[in-house]
Amino acid sequence: MHPELPIPAHFDPHRVGDVWRVPYGELAATAQAWLQQHQLPSVRDDRTVDHPTLALLIIDAQNTFCIPDFELFVAGRSGDGAVQDNRRLCEFIYRNLGSISTIIPTLDTHQAFQIFHPVFWVDEQGKHPAPMTMIDWESVRSGQWRINPAMPAIVDRLPQSQQLDLMAYGNHYTKVLQDLNKYPLTIWPFHSMLGGIGHALVSAVEAACFFHAMARQVPTRFEIKGYHPLTENYSVLRPEVLNDQHQQPIAEPNRSLIQSLLAFDAIAIAGQAKSHCVAWTISDLLSEIQTVNPALAQRVYLLEDCMSPVVVPGVVDFTEAAEAQFAAFAAAGMHRVRSTDALTSWPGWGLKTVH
Numbered sequence: 001m002h003p004e005l006p007i008p009a010h011f012d013p014h015r016v017g018d019v020w021r022v023p024y025g026e027l028a029a030t031a032q033a034w035l036q037q038h039q040l041p042s043v044r045d046d047r048t049v050d051h052p053t054l055a056l057l058i059i060d061a062q063n064t065f066c067i068p069d070f071e072l073f074v075a076g077r078s079g080d081g082a083v084q085d086n087r088r089l090c091e092f093i094y095r096n097l098g099s100i101s102t103i104i105p106t107l108d109t110h111q112a113f114q115i116f117h118p119v120f121w122v123d124e125q126g127k128h129p130a131p132m133t134m135i136d137w138e139s140v141r142s143g144q145w146r147i148n149p150a151m152p153a154i155v156d157r158l159p160q161s162q163q164l165d166l167m168a169y170g171n172h173y174t175k176v177l178q179d180l181n182k183y184p185l186t187i188w189p190f191h192s193m194l195g196g197i198g199h200a201l202v203s204a205v206e207a208a209c210f211f212h213a214m215a216r217q218v219p220t221r222f223e224i225k226g227y228h229p230l231t232e233n234y235s236v237l238r239p240e241v242l243n244d245q246h247q248q249p250i251a252e253p254n255r256s257l258i259q260s261l262l263a264f265d266a267i268a269i270a271g272q273a274k275s276h277c278v279a280w281t282i283s284d285l286l287s288e289i290q291t292v293n294p295a296l297a298q299r300v301y302l303l304e305d306c307m308s309p310v311v312v313p314g315v316v317d318f319t320e321a322a323e324a325q326f327a328a329f330a331a332a333g334m335h336r337v338r339s340t341d342a343l344t345s346w347p348g349w350g351l352k353t354v355h
Contacts, residue, residue, distance in 0.1 A: 002098025004342065005038055007091055008211070016090065016204040017083040019063060019197065027207060031214035038098065043218040046101040052265035052350050054343075056093065058105040059236065059271025059278045059307075061086060061205045064191045064198030065108075066272060071191035071198055074272045074308050077319055081308030082272050086202050089270050089306040092339035093208040097216065099343055101264065103209050104221045104257070105201060106236040108192040108277065113154050114229045115173065116188050122148045131189040132315055137174040146170070155229050164244055169230065172245035182240060183276075185232070194227070223257055235280035237288070258288050266299050266349065270306035270339070275318030278307050279325045286332055297333030298348050302326065305338045 010030060034040070046053045064071050066082040074082040093100065113119060118128040121135065123145060129135065135145050147166045156163055174185055192199050201209070209220045226233040228251050232240040238253035261267055267285075271278050282302065289296045309322040330336050335347050343349050 002041060004095045005097055007094045008034060011090060011094060011204070011208070013087045013091075016087045016202070017066075017068060017080070018203065019067060019200075020203045022203055022207045022210060024210060027211055028214045031211045034097075034211075035215045035217075040098045040215055043101055043216050053101040053263075054096075054099055054266045054268060055261060055264040056100050056103045057236075057261070057267060057269045057271075057281070058089065058103065058205065058209075059269070059281055060106055060108045060192075060273075061089065061202050061271050062108060062192055062198065063200055063202060066202045066205075071189050075311055076308030077311050077317070078308070081311075085270070085272070085306045085308055086205055088339045089303070090204050090208040092268075092270075092303065092306065093212055096343060097212055100212060100216070100268075102218060102221055103212055104223060104261075105205070105209060106223045106225055106271070106277075106281075107199065107201070108226045108233075109194050109199060109224045110190070110192050110226055111194060111229065112190065113151065115170075116186060116232050117190055118187055120148055120151055121145050121170075121187065129187045131187055132312065133187040134184040135174060135187060136184040137171070137178045140171050140174045164230075168245050173231070173241055176241050192226070221260075223254070225254075234277045235284045236277070237281055237284040253284075258285075261285065262288065262292060262296065264299070265351065266301060266346075268301045268303055270303040272307060273310045273318075274304075274307040275309035275322035275325075279322060282329055282334070283325070286329060286334070290332070294333065297329075298335070299351075300329075300334040301337050301346055302329065302334055303339045304336050305340070 008030065010027065045051055065074050066086055067073065068083065078084070118131060121129050124143065129145065139145050147170050152166050155166065177185060213220045223236050225236045228239060231251055234240065236254060237258055239251040242249060242251055244250050269278065269282060285300065286297060309318045311317045311319060326336060337346055
């Protein structure tokens with residue numbers, strides 16, 4: 001196990017809330033010098049008996065969620081939640097550079113015509129729902145909300161789509177969400193659009209991931225989620241709905257990532273938003289763990305000072321819902337920790353995973 005390191009001089013905590021160009025060449029050279037100065041171990045050595053493997057799963061630390069004035073800034077109740085979360089996250093990465101085996105950032109990835117964007121739905125007057133509208137099964141069944149008549153021709157031309165009766169599918173989709181006790185379909189503003197600046201990782205987080213990759217000589221593993229037009233995809237491990245109204249598959253769980261995560265001795269999780277994509281990912285991970293070996297839940301560490309819930313003052317506040325979910329995760333054996341805690345103080349840290 002490698003000791004904690006100082007924070008490199010290039011990290012500026014005051015720029016975490018800004019968008020800027022990452023100087024890759026300079027960072028690569030600095031990381032190489034950092035490797036030599038601190039004698040960082042090779043990631044290949046992380047599989048040795050005395051060195052636990054640690055995966056850092058970073059959920060959607062993208063501009064669209066983490067930079068003030070972007071589309072879905074996760075402010076939390078503090079008002080600057082995601083900015084401070086990412087400051088602590090970057091510092092966690094730099095301090096524990098020699099102990100983090102792999103960094104896995106997820107990228108929420110969207111296109112214009114998706115089931116959770118306003119353009120997909122209309123009311124009886126043909127008007128699109130406002131962002132943050134909740135569309136439940138009853139409102140679809142009653143005709144209060146219906147699929148935009150223009151959608152079938154558009155969706156049929158998109159990748160990963162099927163030729164469906166979209167109105168029947170909308171009814172099916174919202175009913176499945178209700179039956180699974182998930183959040184109703186939430187209409188979100190256009191956000192995290194592929195090719196747009198909102199889709200990119202926060203500059204400071206990207207720089208920290210790149211520095212880790214160069215210093216430990218291991219690629220950052222990026223995971224794309226959320227591109228399918230016919231389902232939400234809060235969790236990186238599986239979309240919200242897997243089958244259409246004919247029980248034909250429309251999307252699949254991310255089996256490759258699930259298997260990879262379960263092979264690590266420890267998994268630390270951070271990102272945005274605590275109440276949505278983070279919580280849903282952890283829930284799906286827990287379900288997989290309970291299928292394989294419930295004791296593996298003790299290898300999961302939730303960096304709670306590196307995530308915030310969705311809070312829109314006067315509209316919605318998911319703080320209490322997130323707290324209830326995380327209490328359940330802890331009851332199942334996962335650990336609620338802070339990024340400033342030494343890894344050696346984490347319960348069970350250092351134990352090798354037994355499959």
